[in-house]
Amino acid sequence: MTDANTSSNLPPVGATVLDTTSNRVGRVMGAEGPYLQLRPLAGGREWDAVPADLHPLTGAELLSTLVAEANARSRRVLGHGPPPTT
Secondary structure, three states: OEOHHHOOOOOOOOOEEEEOOOOEEEEEEEEEOOEEEEEEOOOOOOEEEOHHHEEEOOHHHHHHHHHHHHHHHHHHHHOOOOOOOO
């Protein structure tokens, strides 16, 4: 695996981005060939994304995403929401 920091136009490893193709938020874990590898913020299975399809999150967007995930977790614990998807 190569380091995503090798190209200045790619988000750095650790950056939080929106994959506009899948509408999923993930943290950049690295690069493999032409793709960046992303992992969900709450952990889970990585997926490959095309760098051109990624949108770096602003602080407000990241906060909104984290609050939404915390609310969803809370609903699942209380039994008021759908089970988690994998």
